Amino acid sequence: IVPALEYLRKQGLTRLYLVGSDYVFPRTANKIIQAYAKANGMRVVGEDYAPLGSTEFSTLVNKVEGAGADAVFNTLNGDSNVAFFKEYKSAGLTAKSLPVLSVSIAEEEVKSIGTQYLEGQLTAWNYYQTTPGAANEKFRAAYQAAYGADKPTSDPMEAAYNAVYLWKAMAEKAGSFDVAAVKAASDGITLEAPEGTITVDGATQHVHKTARIGKVGANGLIDEVWNSGGPIKPDPYLKGYPWAAGLS
Template identity: 35%
Template sequence: MTSRGAPVTIGMLFSQTGVTAVLERSQRQAAMLAVSQINSEGGLLDREVVLLDSDPASNPGRFRTEAKRLLDAGAETLFGCYMSSTRKAVLPVVESRNSLLFYPTLYEGFEYTPFCIYSGAAPNQNAGMLADYLTETHGQSYYFVGSNYVYPYECNRIMRDLLSNRGATVVDEVYISLDPSDEEIARVIAMLKDAGPVVVFSTLVGDGAVRFYKAYDKAGFDRTAQPIASLTFGEPEIQALGSEAATGHIKAAPYFSVLDTPANREFVKSYRETFGPDAPISAEAEAAYFQVKLFAEAVRRAGKSDRNSVIRTLPTFSFEAPQGTVRVDSVTHHTHLWPRVAVVGEDGEFEIVREATEPVAPDPYLVELENSSWMLPSDLAHGSS
């Protein structure tokens, strides 16, 4: 492409190594694909988009250091972070530089800053529908297992309320290291055996989650009666786990790669042509992709790429993302998304069993804990796209 002006420089904060790299690598690839497509279409304002890369290695301190380095190197806007601890490490840096972070990962809510756009699900856009589905199909006894950092504690607090409101009981709640030892995992498996017939709600992430699911499979739990439900364990983790050990487990998210829509078919085709026919695509990767496209459209409409212009312009339009039509809320800076629940089939692919019929507005502070948008009529509750 020919460029008549200085490039639009952006920075990426996705771990290529470390305990959460299994997921963040797919986010990084999706963001790279979006930048490549933007440049192939002429760039932004006749300017090439230049991408500065990093490897924060799943470490909050490294995320902070890399954010400073990228901004020092000329990045105007940053894209990335997975764990809440890494986002919280980066935001003070972004705020001090009057920059902007696009955050593409589901999180625990209860946050707002004019220096961040949240394109992953807030709790009202995933947990509520999951609580409905679980209590209607898998009974009333639950056991929480989480990684020992911010998101699992806060997510479990919300999920406990949602399950309680539906008459369910949380038998116990246990947390293990982000990179757990085999002994830690074995101890939790033993606790689950002693607990009797319970459904596990997991907020484990990364390699630790994959190893826990493997141990769960090896222990012989009946996944038709005792599946593991999660908001985080998606296609990249399933590929690392293997389809046989993943069958029957459940995830709630705004996006699954099996969605049969024109926008998603094109996205999946482009992604796998670029990164390989078996490359897994998660909800977090889809958010990393469409948030770059949202940024690009805001720059085109504003005629500028600075934070104030982008922030002012983002809420003024909608975008046809692979998951459906999305838009940024002007008040919360979170995104209107499409809640869905899916179960892993025998082929290792998700099968969508419940979905919203329209995008759900973000409610990051859970002003309305029970959002009627996810309470679907029974004849719609089990459809798929």
């Protein structure tokens, strides 16, 4: 979320409309966005939530259209994204006129929603099927050989794959399957993953990862348009950001 906001700010997209499903993740994400925006010269011009699974977005899209936003930050999940983006296009809104940055839409979702509704829109992840490198070429080829050339890889899929190999390395380092021993051995475990080099931080049990902003292409794949230049140190409670002080 934070790298996504930094990307939007650097593009001059400083007036945000927040759209999310009504449960803990979007509510928490938007608390972070509100705090970041206040401290970094951005403005939240609207914030709306839809019930999980909601498929009625005409009123919400009308509100987005009239709010004077530069961009929409989308934390909708599931089938709601299908209905939202169809209504968005029906209202005449496009990636050029009012871009949407999503944090829950990967290659599989692009396929199910429809590329015609998402072309040009933005996403924030750590991995895309198009991420360059030999490790990803091998990963993608093996996956598609097993499941079909039309089956895309995605960030959640790659993260699950990584987790197995990170655990393997920890267990081998610990010489044990004991949970406490594996946890104690986790610090510094590194994997040359499809997304690039990732490293476990033992103190937080989180992973150093490179942030990537992507744009949906006409072919249904997502192409990287920006990255953080290297892995970001984990900071799950945002202790390194003064603007996040007081968030709970």
